[in-house]
Amino acid sequence: MRIVYYNCQGVPVAGIAAAIRTGRLPDDRAPKASELSDLPFIHRRSAFVFYGADKGNNAVYGLWCKADRKLVQRFFHVRCQLYGEEKWDLKPVDHIPNTAALKFFWHFWRAGAWFDLGCFHKTMMACYPHLLKSALEDS
């Protein structure tokens, strides 16, 4: 089965949830700032990234972009129609606390403000329990 964590607010929290699920980020402690910054495509405004396989050998992807949530779900349906693929398991990663602050610091960091990695990391830590819950439910 293929699992996609997606976020339609254009913040890479879906990538972080996918990384937790596949074991790239720890689920028993808070990750370091460098562990966050080393994640693939984490600085991109929109991406669809394969993160690896989880414990149940499911392929796990992260998708984030600014879009209408309903349309993203429809696009996956279209993808299944076009490519003849089996249904994707879509897991929304939204209603994240501190989204505005997270977005703010993340944009500063991707713009090259190195000191903002610390702020982004700190804000991310505030919502990390929420992401852990999203990533590990029914795993």
Added chain:
Amino acid sequence: MAASLHTGLFCGGLPENRNLFGLPLFNTQDGDSRGKLHLYGIDENGNRVYVIGRSRDADALTLVLSRATKDDAAGDVLLINALPCVTLLLRIGGFICCRLKLHRLGRPLVAAGLRQAYRCLKELVYRVKVEIAG
């Protein structure tokens, strides 16, 4: 209209207004049909031509459809963005017709907008066909 041109629904010049509005899916779309795939027809080389409305979420559509698996039985999918050909008049007419449901007011604007966009769409379809032919 690009799909109509591609599938050869009208081969001559620009059709009259009454023929325009008789085209499949033409002016029958509303906000809820965005993101739904419609098979429009098959071109002379046997390629299936689909139409999809993606609103302002081009990024999401491209991302979701871009990761095709290698053993893809459906063959290659070529995403063609027809938006650069859409004129302001066409946008306004489309909004009045599809969102406000004021067809009598919107249709003349849509028809006029399509006349403006026709050359661009024809060129777009020509380029797509050249690309397909390799």
